[in-house]
Amino acid sequence: MSIRRLVMWLSLALAACGKPKAENTDKPAPAAAQPPGSAARPAPAAPAVPASSDGYDAGALGALRFEVSGGTPEAKREFTRGLLALHSFWYDEATRRFQAAIDADSTFAMAYWGLAMSHAKLLWADDNVAAGQDALRRMPAPETLPPHDQAWVVAAVALYRAGDVRTSRKQFLDVMEQLNDKFPEDESALFLALALLSSFQPGDPREVEIRKRAGGLAAAVFRRNPKHPGAAHYMIHAYDTPELAPLALPAAQQYAAIAPAAFHALHMPAHIFVRLGMWKEAVASCQAAWDASVAWVRRDKLSPDHQDFHSLSWLIELNFERGRRKDAERAFAVYADAVRGGLPHDKRAAYANQVASFLARTGEWARIDELLAPLQAAASDGASGDHGGGCGHGGPPGPPNALFERRAVLGTRAQAAAARRDPATLARILDERDAVDAELHPFLVATQPKDFVDSADKIRGLVRRALVARAAGDDRALVAALKPLATDQDTEFTGEGTAGGILHHEAIAEALVRLGQPKQAVAEYRFVLANHAGRARSLLGAARAAAKAGDAAASRELYQKLVAVWSEADEGTEGLSEARQAVASRP
Structure with a gap:
């Protein structure tokens, strides 16, 4: 059956759907979590699930209940594991498990839906459209599915219609809104939350509103089923901003124990820990994620590029933040060796x-x-x-x-x-x-919206100006070029708590100090610290700038915060002795 025909009859089926199915009476009891408005209070971490001797637990991915038609018991088990993996963005495992469900029962139509969804990386805008459409085309007898299952297939079809990624996400969101209205259940709430999170770009004026709604949907499921990986995962993504991060702390503290087999589940808590200045916890999350990915690659005999280099990169950055350069260099050496290999x-x-x-x-x-x-x-x-x-x-x-x-x-x-x-x-x-x-320009024009291409061209010119100014030692020109770049970077890091070696606001601050404007430099550093709690470069720079501006009290307070961040720093870390002396001196 062609995608066009599938869209036509499934759209009619969705419009004609009856009343929502009654809620399952055997859903997990509500968790004793805090209500959304008070989630800033830390929740106790869930007990870790024992792993195998190589540090990789092949089984633990969480728990969910999703009633669909058809499928032998074996096929349904594989389907459920595929869906659990999908909720933790473990796409390789999800694809493998949905295919295993098809192999166990080739008439199990919803397994083809799952296979299609495993080829759409909704938040990463990286879809394998051909594979997704192929899975939907191979679905046996979709016209015989009950209305509930048809609605889910309609959503997948909407996602894979021809068009750019932004249009695809909007189509998917529109259908998920309808689906959740007609069939309100945990899965529809969570896929709606995911659709919402995929629907905006950095800087969207409705971003906070969308994030709060998506987070609320996920939090409601988390209260009903604290073992659902998607609930914890999407709470973290939704609340991954400086202002909202405390709302996701309970999910961040439990997600790794919910799905320890998925390395992405081990990494994601670091997003919230970093937002809250919990550097040691963030390092532990990323180390666990990297180790789990290495064990998985070894276990399944996969190529090294399947390893979680995102977490490895975070290990480099986070260890620098903690003043632990030796650990950062060890992680960097692992990355370099992998490149050589x-x-x-x-x-x-x-x-x-x-x-x-x-x-x-x-x-x-x-x-x-x-x-x-x-x-x-x-x-x-x-x-x-x-x-x-x-x-x-x-x-x-x-x-x-x-x-x-x-x-x-x-x-x-x-x-x-x-x-x-x-x-x-x-x-x-x-x-x-x-x-x-x-x-590269023809590729960008063919694949990206015009406003993105225009913005990229503008930023490229500003970067050139900033680099030329830096090379010439012209700090005034450097500040002028960096200011619009800093504004752009402010939106770029909205959903990514960790940051690289130097941010544009920090470069502006350093230039302002050289220009004899330390007070203005402190303001730049404080802007960074408001968005990146406990960032060492800004704490040290702000402390020094405040001292130059004659504000000894502010300088000492900033040094105190830096000493706390560097409580386990390598001896000899640049600025550590200076900070200790400032804190030890009498006010």
Whole structure:
């Protein structure tokens, strides 16, 4: 059956749906969690689920109840595990389990729905449209499904209609609103929450409103079923902002124990811990996530690129924040070794960006060639790194990842040239990067909304101006170029608590200090600290700037906070002795 025909008759079926099914009477009892308005109070962490000897528990993914028609008992077990994995964004496992359900019972129509959904990475805008549509086309006898199941298939069809990603997300949200109205249950509430979270862009004026609604939907399910991975997961995503983060702390403290088999479930609590300045807990989350991903790759004999390099990157950044450079360097060395062993271009591009952050934190820009050297190894996905069709809606070519890697490398080299006050080298690198951008432009035009492409062009010009100013030592020009970039970065990090080696507001503050404006510099640093609690670079910079501005009390208070963050820092950490002396001195 074609997708068009499926859309036609399923749309009619949804409109004709009867009353919602009665709620299951055997749902878990309400949890003793705090109501949404008081969720800032810490909840006790759930007991950890025992893992196997290699640190990987192949079974624990949480618990849910989702009544669908058809399927043998074995097929339904695989279906449930696939859905649990899907809620923790463990897409490989979800795909494998939904396919196992189909293999166990090829007439189980809803298993094809699950397989289709496993190819849509809703929050990451990275869908395998061809695979999703193929799963829906292969669905046996969809016209015989009961209205409840038809409604879910309609939602999947809406998600995979031709069109750009933003349109696809809007279509999915519209259908999920209808589905949740007609069939209110835990799964419809959670997929509606997920649809809401995928529907806005950073800077959207309705973002806070949308986040609160999505978080409320997830929190209600979490109270009914505190073992549901999607409930905890989507609460964390919804409340992943400086203002809302306390509302997700109970979920963050329990999610890892709910689904310890899913490395993403082990990582996600770090988003909230970072927002709240809980650096040690965030490090533990990311270390557990990395270790679980390594065990999974070893266990299932997968390629190294399946490992959780996102958590590995966070380990580098978070250990720097704690003043533990030795631990950061160990994590960085693991990343470098993996690049030498062969990773695809997208992971290599991320490594190049990590090098830039490492150098910004240490100031050791002369090591640029040494730290980029692992990229001399061959990429595991060939010279181009293109994924082919199917990554976007409407069938555009896959991303030219080799070009994105080249651009990341040039960006890191440009930062090094600017920091080393080498205008000639910087000019050459920027010309090379412009040539890469010209090659990338057709792909961006074909796959991204016009406003995104226009914004990217504008930002590229501002970055060039800032780099040229830095290379020339012109701090006034640097501040002028960085201010609009800082405004853009403020929205970029709305949903990502961790940040790289230096933020634009921090660079502005450092320039203001050099320009003899320490009071204004303190204001820039405090803006960063309001959004990134306990960020070490800003605490140290603000303490020094406050002292220069003659505000000894503020300076001492900031040093005290830094000493607390660095309570387990490596001896010799730059600024540690200075902070201790300031705190020890009499006010």
